[in-house]
Amino acid sequence: MRLAGRPGAVFLALVAIALIVAPMGLKPHGVYLISMWAVMSIAAIGLNLTLGYAGQISLAQAAFVGIGAYCSAILTAKFGWPFGGAFALAAVLCFAIGWLLGYPALRVQHHYLAFVTLAFTTLVYLVLRNEEKWTGGTYGISGIPRPSLFGWSTKGGPAFYYLCLFVLAVVSWLTWRLVRSPWGRAFMALRENPLRASSLGVDTRRYTLMAFAIGSALGGVAGALYAPLVEYIDPTPFALGLSLNLLLMVIVGGSGYFFGPYLGAIVSVLLPEWLRVTDSLYLIIYAVAVMLLMVVCPSGLLGLAERLLKPARKEPVARAAAKAAP
Amino acid sequence: MTQVLEVRGLSKRFGGISAVEDVSFELNEGEILGIIGPNGSGKSTLFNCILGQLQPSAGSVHVDGRAVTGMRPCDLNRLGVSRTFQLLQVFPQLSVRENLILAGQEHQGTMWSRLVGRGDAGLTDAAERMIEFFRLGHLADEKAGGLSYGQQKLLDAAMAFMSGPRLVLLDEPAGGVNLTMLADLRERLLAINREQNATFVVIEHNMEFVMSLCTRILVLAEGRIIAAGTPEEVRGNRQVIEAYLGN
Ligand SMILES: Nc1ncnc2c1ncn2[C@@H]1O[C@H](COP(=O)(O)OP(=O)(O)OP(=O)(O)O)[C@@H](O)[C@H]1O
Ligand SMILES: [Mg+2]
Numbered sequence: 001m002r003l004a005g006r007p008g009a010v011f012l013a014l015v016a017i018a019l020i021v022a023p024m025g026l027k028p029h030g031v032y033l034i035s036m037w038a039v040m041s042i043a044a045i046g047l048n049l050t051l052g053y054a055g056q057i058s059l060a061q062a063a064f065v066g067i068g069a070y071c072s073a074i075l076t077a078k079f080g081w082p083f084g085g086a087f088a089l090a091a092v093l094c095f096a097i098g099w100l101l102g103y104p105a106l107r108v109q110h111h112y113l114a115f116v117t118l119a120f121t122t123l124v125y126l127v128l129r130n131e132e133k134w135t136g137g138t139y140g141i142s143g144i145p146r147p148s149l150f151g152w153s154t155k156g157g158p159a160f161y162y163l164c165l166f167v168l169a170v171v172s173w174l175t176w177r178l179v180r181s182p183w184g185r186a187f188m189a190l191r192e193n194p195l196r197a198s199s200l201g202v203d204t205r206r207y208t209l210m211a212f213a214i215g216s217a218l219g220g221v222a223g224a225l226y227a228p229l230v231e232y233i234d235p236t237p238f239a240l241g242l243s244l245n246l247l248l249m250v251i252v253g254g255s256g257y258f259f260g261p262y263l264g265a266i267v268s269v270l271l272p273e274w275l276r277v278t279d280s281l282y283l284i285i286y287a288v289a290v291m292l293l294m295v296v297c298p299s300g301l302l303g304l305a306e307r308l309l310k311p312a313r314k315e316p317v318a319r320a321a322a323k324a325a326p
Numbered sequence: 327m328t329q330v331l332e333v334r335g336l337s338k339r340f341g342g343i344s345a346v347e348d349v350s351f352e353l354n355e356g357e358i359l360g361i362i363g364p365n366g367s368g369k370s371t372l373f374n375c376i377l378g379q380l381q382p383s384a385g386s387v388h389v390d391g392r393a394v395t396g397m398r399p400c401d402l403n404r405l406g407v408s409r410t411f412q413l414l415q416v417f418p419q420l421s422v423r424e425n426l427i428l429a430g431q432e433h434q435g436t437m438w439s440r441l442v443g444r445g446d447a448g449l450t451d452a453a454e455r456m457i458e459f460f461r462l463g464h465l466a467d468e469k470a471g472g473l474s475y476g477q478q479k480l481l482d483a484a485m486a487f488m489s490g491p492r493l494v495l496l497d498e499p500a501g502g503v504n505l506t507m508l509a510d511l512r513e514r515l516l517a518i519n520r521e522q523n524a525t526f527v528v529i530e531h532n533m534e535f536v537m538s539l540c541t542r543i544l545v546l547a548e549g550r551i552i553a554a555g556t557p558e559e560v561r562g563n564r565q566v567i568e569a570y571l572g573n
Contacts, residue, residue: 182431182440182447189417189428196415199377200485201403201432256419 023158031157037269038164044249044261046218052256054211055191059243060117063124064094064216066238068223073141083147090224098216102209128235140234254302328355330525336385345371347549358526360536363546369529408491418471426453430488460484476507493525500532
């Protein structure tokens with residue numbers, strides 16, 4: 001989606017300012033929530049690359065968040081690594097594993113691929129739970145330190161929030177560049193018509209692997225921030241539930257839209273909190289709201305926005321004509 | 327004369343049926359070769375075997391003297407061989423301009439230089455020229471999926487030319503295109519053939535189109551070449567008439 005020029009830029013600037021001043025008006029739990037929003041946005045951005053842009057369904061994103069989280073927790077809490085090193089290793093490790101996970105995608109598609117990636121998530125979960133020597137098993141790892149960067153301690157909630165926000169900003173900028181580069185175009189070609197793409201010289205194999213690797217690396221980045229954010233991890237949050245939740249974020253926000261994951265993460269992380277006032281009803285309200293959205297607009301919130309903002313066009317006529325032709 | 331394409335003894339079997347059987351021909355630079363034949367005679371399968379979309383059961387393909395049998399379509403394309411498909415194949419969610427840039431980008435630099443380089447791979451001007459050339463000017467920013475069938479067909483053909491290919495295989499470019507656009511398309515193809523010395527192979531059912539475009543024609547029936555020659559020779563060939571009437 002294009003930024004729609006000036007108004008779009010102004011709107012983005014306002015959002016950025018709001019994100020920067022936000023911690024000042026929030027209680028600690030609020031700051032924790034917007035930090036979580038930033039972290040989940042990063043993971044969802046990765047999944048949006050793999051699924052939204054390149055069209056490769058993946059239920060493995062939670063596993064990469066888990067690998068990233070355990071990588072950063074083990075290295076910083078147990079081995080005293082500096083956060084920067086653990087963070088970089090988490091990203092590289094997930095990139096490499098994501099690359100390998102891309103190989104099945106070269107052979108199977110759609111729900112078969114969903115099953116393969118689902119199995120991977122389960123496998124990682126079992127490893128995290130059973131390899132007690134490294135992961136602490138069901139007891140998990142506690143006392144994960146919040147890092148000090150260049151003498152600046154992120155121990156406090158707001159400070160750590162700014163770290164998350166900074167990483168989100170860098171990830172956003174890099175992703176923005178990526179999706180508008182020839183790679184982004186090749187990813188979309190992969191999604192829309194791999195047969196035609198390969199006849200135009202697009203190396204579908206390499207781009208598929210890259211889409212998986214980059215998307216997974218962002219999952220790892222999110223995980224590396226997640227561990228020090230919650231300060232204690234166990235395997236539970238990295239089970240299939242999170243994969244489905246991340247999938248929900250991408251689809252609710254608008255799969256294949258650049259800003260989809262940010263919106264989806266709001267819906268998924270913040271909306272349940274706001275609905276908490278309704279007490280026991282909140283899960284039901286939440287579920288119904290999501291289902292309604294999917295019925296009204298399967299292309300997500302941004303798809304809905306696009307439809308409302310654009311004047312009605314003659315497009316359907318041309319489509320009908322194309323279908324009628326032999 | 328430089329030989330661009332050489333096909334030797336190409337065969338393709340699907341289970342029991344033989345879709346292409348022992349097809350051999352060669353093609354010189356700048357030629358426009360037509361391939362005609364009744365439905366199901368193996369024309370598209372022949373293309374798919376030449377282009378690495380299908381693995382041939384037997385036979386070989388050489389491009390510019392180089393063996394390319396069974397090479398991946400994307401690698402073959404980067405050697406300068408381009409194609410269109412019988413069924414429309416554009417990227418419906420991308421704009422006309424983006425479709426064209428995509429069609430040329432993999433020929434610019436390396437994969438890594440494309441990652442860090444310009445978003446349009448330096449192809450905006452070339453895409454603009456191609457849009458003008460195929461008279462799609464007013465549609466540059468439209469999503470390809472929103473174009474009429476004939477316009478999409480033109481775009482499909484235009485995409486095949488974005489990389490400045492040496493050899494282009496077109497599978498029924500005129501199928502479903504109206505008469506005015508047909509004349510347009512022929513004129514464009516002839517212009518590219520003349521100006522860039524590009525070599526074409528064209529599968530077509532529209533006889534008038536094929537006869538007026540091609541310098542030489544192969545006739546396929548049941549997977550075999552049953553006749554070959556200039557349009558005039560083929561037109562008067564008894565076997566050809568029988569193959570069509572007998573169908
Ligand atoms: N993937 C496949 N599997 C099995 N049989 C196939 C396959 N593709 C083509 N065929 C068969 O091979 C034969 C040749 O088909 P092909 O599409 O090449 O014909 P064609 O000359 O292009 O026909 P048309 O003019 O209708 O496009 C047909 O009998 C077809 O049913
Ligand atoms: Mg055919």
